[in-house]
Amino acid sequence: MANYTAADIKALRESTGAGMMDVKKALDEADGDTAKATDLLRVKGLKGVTKREGRSATNGLVRAQVDGGVGTLVEVNCETDFVAKGPNFGELADRVLAQAVAVQAADAEALLASELDGKTVKEVLDDANATIGEKIEVRRVARVEGDQVVSYLHKTMPDLPPQIGVLVATTGGDEQVARDIAMHVAAFSPSVLQRDEIDAETVESERRIAEETAREEGKPEQALPRIIEGRVNGYFKENVLLDQPFAKDNKKTVAKVAEEAGAQVTGFARFKVGV
Structure with missing residues (x-):
């Protein structure tokens, strides 16, 4: 049996960040020699770098x-x-x-x-x-x-x-x-940051979706322009920092809060x- 303790496993995990089973295998192979086990982890790890390229790092x-x-x-x-x-x-x-x-x-x-x-x-x-x-x-x-x-x-x-x-x-x-x-x-x-950073195609798409949705909902024709503009403005309020209601006072926009503070x-x- 390799000459190492639970404390050695813990120390090697903390020093390398490697997983429990990898650390134990390395210590077994190195007969408890921590320095040698560290080198083994690195060598084996290098062989696996390419294999890990497709894995998700989230x-x-x-x-x-x-x-x-x-x-x-x-x-x-x-x-x-x-x-x-x-x-x-x-x-x-x-x-x-x-x-x-x-x-x-x-x-x-x-x-x-x-x-x-x-x-x-x-x-x-x-x-x-x-x-x-x-x-x-x-x-x-x-x-x-x-x-x-x-x-x-x-x-x-x-x-x-x-x-x-x-x-x-x-x-x-x-x-x-x-x-x-x-x-x-x-x-x-x-x-x-501001509205003009959103490309015109995206804005037009939001406008089209707002109109189609309003018509599907049976909104009256004369009300459509106001409804469409309201929904497009809602999109801006969700995505544009300066248009967003401020977290600490949602009755003001971020732009207004900044302006009042100079x-x-x-x-x-x-x-x-x-x-």
Whole structure:
């Protein structure tokens, strides 16, 4: 029987993020030698990297950093919540975020191709993939610039790392109103800042659906223009940040709240892990 204890298994799981059975097999093969077992996990893991490419990485976390008027947000994914809340995965995400800030990455492709400690970030992730035994990927990166940028990270479960991350850029106003708007973005998930960012084809499609629905409902012909406009405006209120009723006071829009605070929202980004 291999010379190791339950404490050794626990320590190796925590240091590598690998699964229970993989850790036990590695310790068996290494006759209880933790260093050798760690190497075995990595070697076996590297062989499985390609096989894991098709697997779904829908867990993970978001990280954000703001330096003056520049905010960076990254989403790093894994397969299970066990790995997502482990210290190794968190440290990897911190390295990824620091690299994104350093190279001023605005998308995942640029970040993955950049060099970190003599390897590309993609190679660093493959190494982590090998050791942990799960698919690890950077799904998204956002870079938001403005006179003032704030970040907000939200935990959807108390025992997991943040799953929703937001950056909001504003001019004027104070940090508190910007932070309140960032919390609103986290809760109401707008897709764009203002109406003109929604393409005309989408708006026309919503208008057509509103008209067809109203006619199916038997609404009077003379009322159709008003009903159609009301429903299209409802679509805007769901998707356009500045048109949304504000979370803390739904009698005012986000635009109105910002205006009353002497602020203007100039940009935002929102990530929710796996969505």
